[in-house]
Amino acid sequence: MARAIRNDSWTQDNDKVLADTVLMHIRDGSTQLAAFESAAECLQRTSAACGFRWNSEVRKRYESEIKQSKIQRQSLKAEKIGKYSAAKTILAEGTELFVTVSKEQEITQSINETDYLDQIIKLAQDQKIQLVNMAKQIKTLNEQLRQQEMKIERLKRELDEAKAQPSELTVNEDYQTLLQILQRARQIGAIEEGFRRKASV
Known part of the structure; x- marks a missing residue:
């Protein structure tokens, strides 16, 4: 169902709803675009209108609240990853790898950052295996092609010899x-x- 769009001017209550929504998204580590879309649902306006209002009028009135929300976001993030420490850089085959080691000797899979890193590592490993397999297949195909070319040359020589001699x-x-x-x-x-x-x- 299409959402009704209001065309009247912005009120202080509208600005407050917009500001509270944006600040909440900042604390949660979300994006401004998501905040504008959420505010648009509440205010029955377009996300573009919310974004324009925020950047042109509302933002400058909430500078201190924005800073505080960012600090709260960093604090929440620090609580999640506080039990992890960056281990010393390890050199492996000439490549520097940074390993995250748990102080409790276990990795909590519920942390998004760790899950994302594991997915990246697995993807890289899968791609490496695929590249190795492709290289083997290419080598095998090249060898088969070389043998076929040798066979064709041999048959051509035999054909030429047969033409040169009476049957x-x-x-x-x-x-x-x-x-x-x-x-x-x-x-x-x-x-x-x-x-x-x-x-x-």
């Missing part, structure tokens, strides 16, 4: 033809000899 079938046919010619020549010679003998009698 066994052709030799046999020529031999049979030659025998037939000789046989006919003998027959003709025998007939002529018979005629000569008759003529001399």
Whole structure:
């Protein structure tokens, strides 16, 4: 359902609702865009109108509250990660890796930062495995291609040699033809000899 948009001027109560919403999002570590969208729902205005009102009029009246909200946000964040300490940089294969070590010797998976880091590490490991497998496949394909090229060259040589030499079938046919010619020549010679003998009698 489309939200009704108010076009009247901003009141002090409107500004207070907008400011409280933005400050709450700052403390929670959210974004201004999310704050403006939330305020727009409450005030029945567009998020763009809320953003313009905040930046042009309201923000400068709440500078101290903004600073306090940021301090509260840092405090909340520090409480979440307070039991963790940054370990000393470790050199591994020429790459510096920063390892976070729990003081209680366990990692609490509920912390978003730790979950995100684990996901990044797993993604990098998966991509490394994929790259290694792809490299192996490429090497195998190149070897198969090289063998196929060698086979093609060998077949071409055999074909050229076969074209250069008469086939066994052709030799046999020529031999049979030659025998037939000789046989006919003998027959003709025998007939002529018979005629000569008759003529001399």
